[in-house]
Amino acid sequence: MILRNKNKCKDKNEGVLVASMKKKLSHQSAITRFLKALHPTNVFNQFSKIRNKLFSLTFLLMFAFGMMGLLIFQFLSSIYEEKIYEEAANNLHLSSTVLDRELYNMEDFSFSIVTDPSIQNYLDQLRAENISYNTYRVRTNLVDRMILFANQERYIQSVQIMDANQNMMVAGFTSDVDIDMDETKAMIEQAGGGNVWRNTEQGEYLVAAREIKKQENLSLDHLGYLIITLNIEDLIDDTLNFAPDKNFVITKGDEVVYTDSFKPFEVDSFLKTKEAEDGYRIENVDDKEYFITGQPSRYFDLTYYNVLPFEDVDSKKAIITQMMIGYLLLVVIITVFISRQSAKAISKPIEELTQRMKKVQKGDFDQVEYEKKNYLKDEIGDLQENFHIMLNKINELIKENYTKQLVIKETEYKALQSQINPHFLYNTLDSIHWMAKMNQQEKISTMAEALGNMMRNIISKKEPLIKISEELEIVENYITIQKYRYGERLQFKLEKEPGAEYLSIPKLTIQPIVENAIQHGLEEMMETCTISVQISTGEDDVRIVVRDNGPGIDKETIQKIHEGKVKPKGSGIGLYNINERIHLMFGEDGGVKIERENEEGTAVIITLPFMKG
Structure with missing residues (x-):
């Protein structure tokens, strides 16, 4: 009983396996038949007329190239976007490096001012003296020295020094920049007297400030404060070559240090960019999308942002997409039109050529003069032209052969004329020859003999070809x-x-x-x-x-x-x-x-x- 159940289970499993294999083979066979049916040769042979064959062939080619064009377009679009992102990131990295180096040099520049011996000496005198003529003279000399430093760079707006007595000296183009000195002093003290960077209410200026300490004997006594005001727009123009559609933003922590076209509250969205893994993101600012990349400074607590209108990137892609769709539609229309016209242009000349060949088969070689049409510039046009050239050659050969036969007949006729009664002519010349000899007329005898020999060579030689020696005998007699x-x-x-x-x-x-x-x-x-x-x-x-x-x-x-x-x-x-x-x-x-x-x-x-x- 157990053995019988095992056999039944085994037969059942084998039946399921066979059925599964048959189903799989049937599925593969159906796929194979479908692929064979889509083969261009099979599709092409389904039609009996040339125009339908051409249309099916062009449609398949159009479909294949259209799909390839879409795939290539998608691939190139992704590459284009990546290149745009990489370019923006590279430009930001380069600009931030250049700007970092320039600000770093400006920090060294401010240090060279505060450690300048002349400025140290003037500030030390102003700290010790009261108001007097000597005080005025020292302040004048100090301002002259400051002017020398302020004129070293175009983007330095002004150089200001506040002495130990809270008196402010200014050198440069303008001093109309509002600076909160109490807040600035607090920032300098927090930095241990070192250089600090801060913004201004005007927005286009950047301020570098530091404490001036006495260097003599390393006493480090307080002599005053140095404030250098930079025109950040001139600095960026001198050091960075930005396109007009690009914007630049500098922040310090959550504080906006510089922005050329955005308002401070609009820059809040930029602060999230440095958190992105790729270093860039797309943000909506005032109902307008921007492509933003962020890069922190290597020397200071600053962050640089490169802002590009995303519509510049997206609009180019949209234009390319529209052009691609328009191109595909144009290809479809042109392909259908050309396929129909091509079929007509191919079949009509072939039919005309067939009719002319049937006339030639019947012996009609004199056909209408051939006029090559402008549209027949392919192999079929060459076939028609060569056929008519062949007919013209045949007619020319017939006429040429007829003409040459006339020439031969004329030559033979003239030769026959010269052969009339040759024996009578030979006998007459011989008679003249011997009569001249008998009468001792050597010249007449020689001329008659030469003429007789010449005529024998011409008339007696029936072959068309003779030896040169025989031809020369005729010449010598002549x-x-x-x-x-x-x-x-x-x-x-x-x-x-x-x-x-x-x-x-x-x-x-x-x-x-x-x-x-x-x-x-x-x-x-x-x-x-x-x-x-x-x-x-x-x-x-x-x-x-x-x-x-x-x-x-x-x-x-x-x-x-x-x-x-x-x-x-x-x-x-x-x-x-x-x-x-x-x-x-x-x-x-x-x-x-x-x-x-x-x-x-x-x-x-x-x-x-x-x-x-």
Whole structure:
């Protein structure tokens, strides 16, 4: 029976444990599902339209940054308040230290007056003598000596001495300060004749008083009393640099020694400040809150209070709080507006671009001219612009290819014209050659032979590329013919690097340039014209330079030649045509460049890729 009850209890405990674990796992699973649902990716994918996705994303970012901004604001506000409190406490400590030191120096200053030998001597004479001329003279000398001490500091309002006969001598700016001498004497006697500090009814003055005792032979006989009146406002201005919104209060026990803007009964609340653990507190004075810090003097029974209007601290914090709330509201409004406009700005250009792509798919390359809108300055705008640039490139390539095909056809047509009945032309030239030889006409024979060789090289070579040696044969035959025409006025030079004659170049590349040199150089001058051909090779190209010492070509004409606006003379194959043929065969790796020499002449530079025949 007992065993059966134990088994039941065990089963019951195990059931409770299993149920607790299932509940815990179910709770954890629910939290996991909730966190997954809040994941930005899942939230973003809940929407099918771009504008809704953007809105959800910006809302999440706004919420996250808003919470971060609030936390940072609270943190910075607490730091700001602590810094304000620390600054006030540090300023008080510094000001109290400086003021303490100044008052301590003033106590030493009063001691130096009462122990001054001259003042001791004058007071000793006044104590012993009755009223006489000598008494008047001694008092005058004593006042002069007191004036010297009174002028040593700007904030010393007056220096007064009461002699043993109760006569008062005054030196300084004014003596209109009410001082209760009976009370002052009692305070001095209580201090054993030492220096005491007390206030005045005027409030802006602070009084330092002490007994004057005879120092000679240490008799310590009573000679009188010294009273130094200080203008506390001048003292604070000279020693402390307080801001206009700060107030300073000095108390001695429960007595107010100095206050610049508070009434004595208002200072009663300041007396509690020294009891605060942090040394500062916020008090309500005359329905206005003040931040108050207290610091006791290190040398005297005085306490210094630094009073700052709390509204200066709290108003700045309130302004920051209002700015923060306004900022959050502005962010919410701007975020909603920008998210909607952004979705529209993104989806609309994509739809337009899709429609244009469908037209291109159907073969419509001639579309409306693209005008980039000011708001399309993002990647989608770049995509649209690049798409239209691609279309323009395709159209340009189509037009360029069509133009180049026309140039090729024209060149082939001219070549076909020159190939009409070539055998008849060869036979005729051979007949002229042999008839000239038979009649001993060497010049005619040589010219006919050179012309025949030149025509065979031009017409019989069907390939677009020929060796440089074959091209030079055409040039030499042409020069032979032209020398019979121009005689000594034509000089021809040929310079080539060894092995260059085996390289391949387009047919009729050098000969038309030499012909242009004769047409534009030799025929424009009466002197001897020197035409030179220089062939050099580089690492991956061959360079052919044709120079003449003719009158040269101006820059405007050179520009027109490059643009194909100058019609060629002679054979009809101009520099523009040669340049186009080179570009058709080799692309941008080769070309023709025209340069004007320093003073006279022209240089035509042909650059071709390095190709062996």
